[in-house]
Amino acid sequence: MLIRQLCAGILLLSGAFFQKAYAEPPPSALLFSYISHPQISLIQNELRQAYANLGIELAFTPVASEREFIVGNRGEVDGIAAKFAMAEEQLPDMVRANVALMEVEVYLVCAQTVVCQQQILQDASKMVALVGGKTVLSEVLRSTKIRRMELSSHQQVLDMLAHQRIDYALLVLSYEHIRMIGPQGVQIALPAVYQGEVYHYLHRRYAELVPAVERELRYVVEHNNRLR
Incomplete structure (x- = not known):
């Protein structure tokens, strides 16, 4: 009888716990x-x-x-x-x-006036712009030699490319929506430097x-x- 009462008490407490844990709207x-x-x-x-x-x-x-x-x-x-x-x-x-x-890619994007090839990422005399911080872009560049210019936003990178203030940039894009990068007159090196979800x-x-x-x-x- 005592065991039965103890089991009933445990079940009651367990029910109250689970009700509290899962009944919240x-x-x-x-x-x-x-x-x-x-x-x-x-x-x-x-x-x-x-x-x-x-x-x-x-x-x-x-x-x-x-x-x-x-x-x-x-x-x-x-x-x-x-x-x-x-x-x-x-x-x-x-x-x-x-x-x-979304399946998203990282692309090397270049001004219209330069040769746009991924080999430049191993050229220590060149500089590439990217959104700064601990981003996937900084990880992509970890094994490269190119110098980096860290900017504050995706839009700032695009604006500097459009005004030819930079020659190279790394941008995160979905190729399906690549038209959304904005300014015309830029080149995109294919294939993507990195792909991820x-x-x-x-x-x-x-x-x-x-x-x-x-x-x-x-x-x-x-x-x-x-x-x-």
């Missing part, structure tokens, strides 16, 4: 950081669609690439719109929504929400891919 709104980039709007639209299916509104705040790791891990934002999987080790407090949002990340306090986000995000991404 999902948040009504979340704030995600993003890096300013012309292709981020495509990802933001897909995230909005997926979270709308869960009854969650989204807001986005621009953050510099280097700082995005800090605000994400500290929980100052609820999640990160998109990051290369290569950067995941720098996000110990974030949980990946395991749905590839980008993913959406949530702060670990929302870990229980991740399976539902993956389900809705997978549906949205696959549906949109069929329409393209």
